Amino acid sequence: MALRSDEWYAGNDRNAYIHRAWMRRGVPDSAFTGRPQIAIANTASDLTPCNSHLTEVAQSVKNGIYEAGGIPLELPVVSLGETNVRPTAMLWRNMAAMATEEMLRANPVDGVVLLGGCDKTIPSLLMAAASVDLPAVVVPGGPMLTGHFRNEALGCGTDVWRLSEEVRAGTLSQEAFTRSESCMIRSAGHCNTMGTASTMALVAEALGTIVPGLAGTPAPDARLAVGAHESGRLAVDLVAQDRRPSTFLTAANFHNAIVALAAIGGSTNAVVHLLAIAGRLGIDLTIDDFDRIGKDVPLLVNLQPAGTHLMDDLYRAGGFLAVMREVRDLLDPSALSVDGRPFVDHLDEAEVWDRDVISSREAPLQPAAGISVLRGSLAPGGAIVKPAAASPHLLRHRGQAVVFDSIEDFHARIDDPDLEIDENSVMILRGCGPKGYPGMPEVSNMPLPKKLLEQGVRDLVRICDGRMSGTAYGTVILHVTPEAAAGGPLALVQTGDWIDLDVPAGRLDLDIPAEELAARQPNRATVEGFAAPERGWEKIYVEHVLQADQGADLDFLVGSSGAAVHRESH
Ligand code: FES
Numbered sequence: 001m002a003l004r005s006d007e008w009y010a011g012n013d014r015n016a017y018i019h020r021a022w023m024r025r026g027v028p029d030s031a032f033t034g035r036p037q038i039a040i041a042n043t044a045s046d047l048t049p050c051n052s053h054l055t056e057v058a059q060s061v062k063n064g065i066y067e068a069g070g071i072p073l074e075l076p077v078v079s080l081g082e083t084n085v086r087p088t089a090m091l092w093r094n095m096a097a098m099a100t101e102e103m104l105r106a107n108p109v110d111g112v113v114l115l116g117g118c119d120k121t122i123p124s125l126l127m128a129a130a131s132v133d134l135p136a137v138v139v140p141g142g143p144m145l146t147g148h149f150r151n152e153a154l155g156c157g158t159d160v161w162r163l164s165e166e167v168r169a170g171t172l173s174q175e176a177f178t179r180s181e182s183c184m185i186r187s188a189g190h191c192n193t194m195g196t197a198s199t200m201a202l203v204a205e206a207l208g209t210i211v212p213g214l215a216g217t218p219a220p221d222a223r224l225a226v227g228a229h230e231s232g233r234l235a236v237d238l239v240a241q242d243r244r245p246s247t248f249l250t251a252a253n254f255h256n257a258i259v260a261l262a263a264i265g266g267s268t269n270a271v272v273h274l275l276a277i278a279g280r281l282g283i284d285l286t287i288d289d290f291d292r293i294g295k296d297v298p299l300l301v302n303l304q305p306a307g308t309h310l311m312d313d314l315y316r317a318g319g320f321l322a323v324m325r326e327v328r329d330l331l332d333p334s335a336l337s338v339d340g341r342p343f344v345d346h347l348d349e350a351e352v353w354d355r356d357v358i359s360s361r362e363a364p365l366q367p368a369a370g371i372s373v374l375r376g377s378l379a380p381g382g383a384i385v386k387p388a389a390a391s392p393h394l395l396r397h398r399g400q401a402v403v404f405d406s407i408e409d410f411h412a413r414i415d416d417p418d419l420e421i422d423e424n425s426v427m428i429l430r431g432c433g434p435k436g437y438p439g440m441p442e443v444s445n446m447p448l449p450k451k452l453l454e455q456g457v458r459d460l461v462r463i464c465d466g467r468m469s470g471t472a473y474g475t476v477i478l479h480v481t482p483e484a485a486a487g488g489p490l491a492l493v494q495t496g497d498w499i500d501l502d503v504p505a506g507r508l509d510l511d512i513p514a515e516e517l518a519a520r521q522p523n524r525a526t527v528e529g530f531a532a533p534e535r536g537w538e539k540i541y542v543e544h545v546l547q548a549d550q551g552a553d554l555d556f557l558v559g560s561s562g563a564a565v566h567r568e569s570h
Pocket residue numbers: 050081082083117118119156190191195197
């Protein structure tokens with residue numbers, strides 16, 4: 001079998017000598033002859049606490065690679081800890097993807113196992129693998145076990161929002177809130193709600209990039225180690241079969257990922273990530289595909305933030321494949337999984353053991369739970385909303401805008417007793433798109449004003465050009481395109497303007513005569529207020545980032561360069 005790594009190691013010339021000699025460190029001659037070199041792209045980092053256990057997982061992957069005759073090579077790659085990284089991990093997703101792609105291409109590797117978990121890590125790894133197009137399989141790090149406070153399960157993220165709102169509403173003491181902090185993170189693993197990390201792991205399995213049945217296995221569960229071992233074995237086989245992402249990932253795989261996203265009630269962040277991954281593969285996926293394919297898919301998984309349970313409950317109840325079996329008829333049977341078999345073939349054995357966690361198709365939690373796309377004079381390029389996390393009475397709403405020009409403006413004024421806002425208002429936050437922030441942060445789920453919380457109001461229509469945490473909930477219109485900083489009409493809205501939202505009709509409109517709108521000057525603070533970065537990654541990012549409807553990838557990273565490197569280093 002001819003291997004890519006032979007270009008480094010084969011032969012007896014000076015360069016092959018150099019490549020082999022420095023890699024020996026005790027390995028035998030056989031390590032360089034005909035044995036697939038498998039990188040383990042590892043996002044373990046002490047500063048990415050959700051992924052800090054991945055070095056243990058990597059050991060199981062290594063064992064599997066050795067067992068199948070390959071050589072494992074751990075490759076630490078850029079890691080993004082969602083709760084730590086400023087101004088937002090999303091600013092660095094494309095950088096992580098680019099760095100991983102380039103390091104895989106630059107090194108003598110034949111295939112790769114991708115270890116991710118926290119929100120941006122699986123997307124960045126998949127974008128990299130798609131662009132370098134080497135045989136690749138994802139091992140998801142798995143969710144953490146459920147923590148409890150006062151005998152109540154705590155959902156990561158979702159309950160932070162809920163409890164902090166309770167403090168602001170005066171129904172929970174500050175002291176109790178502080179004590180709950182040490183109860184939230186119980187074990188290794190990523191957030192245990194149906195947030196972005198859980199969503200991306202399950203959606204990546206539906207996409208066909210994970211050994212079926214592995215996604216959602218809790219991080220401390222011994223079966224994760226078994227799956228990691230199997231994935232290591234599979235990586236060696238992928239090289240032998242030359243099964244690269246471009247050979248089996250098609251529009252059918254993305255169709256299945258969108259069905260899965262709706263059925264699990266997954267995070268809206270999956271939209272930008274799937275669009276970016278598809279862009280790397282040259283697959284023509286648009287936001288309208290999410291509406292078309294996913295809109296009428298029923299919500300079957302009763303997990304926070306849309307429901308009540310958490311990820312280890314889903315695993316106990318039968319797991320992700322049991323959910324997919326319920327919607328088998330909606331899946332595209334032609335889509336192959338990374339093991340070379342149709343994804344749907346893996347559903348035969350799946351069973352549901354707890355109907356309170358995984359609903360039947362006949363009695364879903366919601367009959368139509370996908371992401372809806374909105375268009376109109378306020379979002380000509382589109383915006384999205386997750387009806388499953390919204391208040392039904394607000395899905396059709398007309399209200400007057402209360403505009404905030406930045407998240408700092410929002411924080412400064414939201415609890416001002418003189419702020420004119422009531423339960424019918426529409427909160428607008430702008431300057432939070434890919435260019436404007438920069439990086440499109442998760443700020444769209446603006447907390448409500450204290451005075452409305454005290455009146456018992458728990459949701460308002462909120463509109464923003466940023467993203468929302470996958471663990472958040474509410475009637476939040478996201479990813480408004482074009483963003484204000486790119487000249488979108490969001491920059492023209494003034495407090496007091498009437499906004500019409502009609503989710504069933506797919507409309508989001510600013511009720512201002514076209515002539516008046518044309519005469520308005522864009523809000524300078526929003527359009528020009530952000531200091532254009534002068535150096536470094538932020539400069540590259542702002543100059544090249546695409547809008548949300550194109551996955552917020554960089555324009556020059558769309559597509560693939562393959563794995564070839566044409567020049568030697570010596
Ligand atoms: Fe890492 Fe939520 S903060 S998955």
